[in-house]
Amino acid sequence: MNFVGSHILSVSQFERDDIESVFSVADQMIPYANRERVTRVLEGAILGNMFFEPSTRTRVSFGCAWNLLGGDVRETTEIKASAIAKGESFYDTARVLSGYSDLIVMRHQIEGSVEEFASASRVPVINGGDGSNEHPSQALLDLYTIRKEMEGRGKQVDDLRIALIGDLRYGRAVHSLCKLLSLYTNIHFTLISPSELKLPEQYVANIEARGHKVVEMEDLQAGITQADILYVTRTQEERFPSQEEADRYKGLFRLNQSIYTEFCEPNTVIMHPLPRDSRGDARELDDDLNENPNLAIFRQTDNGVVIRMALFAMILDVADKVEDSAQEVPWYTEGRFRS
Ligand code: NCD
16 A cells, blocks of 8 residues: 555555555664654654543554654543534544644544544544544554564464454454454464454454454463463453443453463463553453563553554655654663663
8 A cells, every 4th residue: 555645544454565564664663762863854743643532552652653753742632622522523623633733643432433534634544443443553563563572482473373362342453453464374363252242253254264264262261272472352341332231241351370371382472452451350461460571561562652653654754764864862761671
């Protein structure tokens, strides 16, 4: 695809080559994300960072990524703080805000809302998550992380064995990741969820149509025994018809160090899009895994910055100009980042 000036709404836009291009630009961004160098390539450019649903890492890392390229960020974080609360349409909001921004990132709880917004926008729009539909930048950072973790273990993405665990029905990060992985070859998917929260049929059909293997089960311990990656997810409570219904699934699958030691192959990588639900009755990913070197969750969040920098640089066509204005940073950074 041609990234320049494009909206990024769904991972269905990508072929495998496109993903590889994003990853190679992301690799170039590492010295900037690590604060070894600064660049001003987006000096004067404004990001409209519009998050109408709760967000910590997606919102802040998109903002940081833009700042690290030298641009400024304007944020709207709540529907009640925007004119959408007064009945303004996505069309009007998009026409207005795209006059103030060079690029917009938007998250909203309604499926398809970001696409509708983008169709009226005068500048490129990136989907930061639309309901339970898609979360393309999360899937890219997840796949980038998977690739790095596999390379570190002498493997690759092709032939990967991944177990996806938890709420596969409403989890948009899972939906986008499954589509992206299906562009690779011979992936073995183990889908572990209660039957009511299974991966929707269209995603399973897409995976199978591309010749990958899918096994669905409800038993955590049986499902995690032969995996390279465990991708654990939170029950997406906010998408359930009622809290009572969501509560039924609380704490159903809880991965902790003793289960990991007993059932997983050595060096199985543990991932989670975060936030993990740390409340006592949920805890799908226990804190006692924090010192496990195979826990990649904070490598994922760090990787989010370079992936988002790469998307911005490619969409605004400055990927090959980042170095032009680059300098060493003058402040103390030693030991700031550990892998
Ligand atoms: C995910 C999301 O918002 O879809 N979080 C994120 O962006 N990292 C997953 C979640 O909320 O459970």
